[in-house]
Amino acid sequence: MPRWRRFGIGPSDRPQGRRRVKKLINDPATVLADLLAGIAAAHPELAVDTEHRLILRAAGSRPGKVALISGGGSGHEPLHAGFVGPGMLDAACPGEVFTSPVPDQVLAAIRATDSGAGVVLVVKNYTGDVLNFQLAAELAAEQGHQVRTVLVNDDVAVEDSTFTAGRRGTGATVVVEKVAGALAERGASAVEVASVGERANAASRSFAIALSAATVPAVGRPGFDLPADRIEAGVGIHGEPGRRREALRPARELAAEVVDTVLAEHPLRAGDQAIALVNGLGATPLMELYVVFGAVAARLAEHGITIARSLVGNYVTSLDMAGFSLTLTRADPELLELWDAPADTPVLRRP
Template sequence: MKKLINDPADVVSQALLGMEVAHGDRLRVDHEHKVVFRKDAPRSGKVGLVSGGGSGHEPMHGGYVGLGMLDAACCGEVFTSPVPDQMLAATTGVDGGAGVLHIVKNYTGDVMNFEMAAELAADGDVQVRSVVVDDDVAVQDSLYTAGRRGVGTTVLLEKLVGAAAESGRSLDEVTELATRINGVGRSMGLALTSCTVPAAGKPTFELGDDEMELGIGIHGEPGRKRVPMTSAAEAAQLLVDPILTDLPYGTGDSVIAMVNGMGGTPLIELYIMYGEVQRLLEKAGITVARCLVGNYITSLEMAGCSVTLVKADDELVGLWDAPVNTPGLRWGV
């Protein structure tokens, strides 16, 4: 294992120290609970947005804390859910009197622990709502989930809902919007290599030089099937076709599209993939209103990529264009 770390047991805590000194103009860190807060949280009268999950998926979630996105993110150990105490600290720490929305990826530990934290917060008179993101079309159930996994739509949802909360929408309005976005978002990914969890010290799974895993999960969970290595054009089709048929998407639709790297794929390859995805969408009569290309929800150093589409209308495009200032996304400021 070759990694730029000190002690595997200290990876998350030391990364949070680095994050704090790098982005102290926008963030503050509760090191006891491993929670990244927006520096000005809580903001009176604003709905607080809290997300989180296991570390190793950076920039998600801590990198999306700031103006126009999250108010706090809970950081679990690598590929391990945060505990309810962390989530409770995040929830109470961002409550400005307008309530708090939990944005939860559909992994069993995350769902259970956020539910416990919401109950504890409610005992303290904090109004909490939750939306569970379950956008992965690859598999219905996995090693970590009951139902579909929560993957790339989480990033787009946090941006869109973050803009709505920033504009002063109520907890009911923000919750309804988050639920609607999850309903029109779909994702699928593939892996070219495994990744190595620092505490394990060895690859999570074995993948031959001439193979790729189609429909991989962000923790290295198995996908739909293992297939021979192929071209970018064919790989894009293997990802896009299941997404388009699942919602379904069709002629005349407009989407926000993301081609996301899993951590170990160079940007030059991601742009090749985006070109192929765009070509397939145009062929299907689908317009890309806005796009992202890069590493936004990763799996340590895994090579591979994922495609996410969110069906967009004028309202969502307007929310997408609203200012955002986080370590992971920034425009309009």
């Protein structure tokens, strides 16, 4: 299926020549290549393979360590490239904007990082990602690699969407990559690494609210129209529609609604501890995210839930979409220990 068709636009909307779009890019056709060049220039601790479109650790894989690989369409930065490094990912596979990486990319990442202990793939639940990572895993298995997959499906907004069968994978990806990466760094087996990733995913739920739509560079206009006084509740990170459109209200009211929505489908109960991620969708000032986090913390306290660890900022974005998502992970002692474990990536660092 042509990529323009996936985003609900017609042939007349396809870019003609060098269509001008108000973004800091050179050309819509070279966004991924230019992104990779910028990452390579900014982060010498990373190795950027422009031929296979991979981001790897410059130091390479440690013998006997399970390799952790993830990836997805560009436009969600810093996911996944920003989390490559000790304590988290061994490699990231970026696709074109909002488009899954192809199987050859993932297979190249497996070959480049497997040091003999096997590979664990962290895959967000989008149809293209699932199919392409699965095909790469099958090809890798034929070549003697041991590959396991952790599927992230934390979004409670919809059960089935434009891009998925089942819940979408969103903010919990960061939690899964952090705890699985920490365990892999300690020398755990592929079975153990995949198991803790699956447990972190099962303990996590997310929900997002958009104030505006994202503009894909090759399209040149927002993915949907949203009046100034309306929000999209339950939006997806590719601009997929959510549960409903609502009136814009004060942050404390929106935060309370999001907390209650997440808790309605979450194993968190009064007396539990949580890892709380208030994530910007790409165009939300940090000031506003902290306003939201304060309201989230107050609402969780009303439910008797303690925030044990927190993260506020842009981690799983949707280009220039304004809004936020909330991810809550029920935290047990092991997950907290792995969350606190050392990490040294471009975006997330633990001493």
